[in-house]
Amino acid sequence: MSGFGGPVLVGAVSNAGALGSLGCGAVPNQTARDQVQEIRRATYRPFSLNFFAHAAPRIDADVTHRMRQRLRAYYDELDLGVVPDPSDPLPVFDEERLQLVLDLRPPVVSFHFGLPPADKLKRVKRTLVPQVADAVRIPVIAAGGIADGRGIAAAFALGASGVQIGTAFLGCPPKWKLTTGGLRSSTS
Secondary structure, eight states: TTSSSSHHHHHHHTTTOOOEEEEEEEEEEEHHHHHHHHHHHHOOSSSEEEEOOOOOOOOOHHHHHHHHHHHHHHHHHHOOSSOOOOOOOOOOOOOOHHHHHHHHHHSSSEEEEEEOHHHHHHHHTTTTTHHHHHHOOOOOOOEESSSSSSHHHHHHTOOOOOOOOOOOTTEEEEOEETTTTTTEETTT
């Protein structure tokens, strides 16, 4: 519902106990900033910002030429002027969009049409552990993409009480297997 739901609906949904979500896919950055301010005035509860994370389309010169040829008669008939160049109608999750998220620090961020590149997604997640650690009184276990001592140290520095590591083991040869009797070493 990018551009249609608006901050009033997001605030009402959050206040009702669900997770209100502001579709930011086609919304200019300044509009999103203004709307988040409205949401924060309307509710103290969590809300989400949702962004498009699609790959920018490749514009082919030959296809553009053929498109213009086919549309020229319609543009002339309706006196619309010159057939415009094709463009991506929706903003991609670029550095400006990433900075918007980092500045606004929404409680939840979601994406559709894919995920941002790993480096951008990692930067979005860096705001997550401190927010959770500040919001709860139970131990916070950081997980996801932690594969070395630097990642462990970073998680602790951000307020985590513990770290769950799985990524570091992806390259390890399988030594254990699950059987009906439980875990067994593949060497036994």
